[in-house]
Amino acid sequence: MTEQQRYRVVAKHPGFELRRYPTHLVAEMRVTGGLVEAGNEAFQPLAAYISGANRVRRKVGMTAPVVQEPAEPQKIAMTSPVVQEEGDRPDCWLVRFVLPAELTPGTAPEPEDDRIVIRELPAQLAAAVRFSGRWTETAFGQRATALGRAVTAAGLQPTGAIRYARFDPPWKPWFLRRNEVVLPVVE
Known part of the structure; x- marks a missing residue:
């Protein structure tokens, strides 16, 4: 069974859960392209890394989710926390x-592919919404907009970029897939 990223539910609000994520390690790759294309392009090198394409040829257990977020800081309008302007x-x-x-x-084994970076991400408080369905920009975008509005309505302040999480392999039927949109918030 695939290990799931750990978190603790702190509170439930209309439209989202407030979660505390502990410090954790990621294998990360920067990719240019649309949301879906970038995720597809990065998947193979990252999968190769955990399958043994690393300096010690060690397999690393697959975990979920695969996470994707904008690489450049995004400006967020004060009145609509999820309306993002394109960065540089x-x-x-x-x-x-x-x-x-x-x-x-x-x-953690050192990657052979120099495009992959191993990073430790700090503990974080974040709002999250879970949904099933296809991995499309429209599906993620609609949930991101709704999450931003719900977070603002709850009196919380976003503190980082929206990230998109995919929990299932591409061969799983679309209607059974678990997806999430996660928005970091101020403590």
Whole structure:
């Protein structure tokens, strides 16, 4: 069974859960393209890394989700927290595999592919909404807009870029897929 990224539900609000994510390790790749194309392009090199394409030829357990977010800081309008203006480099994404919880920066294998970076992400408070269905820009965009509005209505302040999480392999029927939109918020 695939290990899932850990989090603790802090509160439930209309339209989202408020979660606390612990510090965790990711294998990350920067890719240019549309949301779906960037995710598809990064998947193979990241999958190769966990399958043993690393300096010690060690397989790393697959975890979920695969996470994707804009690579450049995005400006967010004060009145609509999810209306984002394109930054200096539009369509640039960070695509991440969350690594197994037992790995540390010192024990994670070094990638052979120099486009892949191993990073430790700090603990974070975030609002999240879960949904099933296809991985389309429209599907993620609609949920991102609704999440931003719900977060604002709850009196919370976004503190980072929206990220998109895919939990299932592409061969899983679309109507059974688990997806999430996650928005970091101020503590």
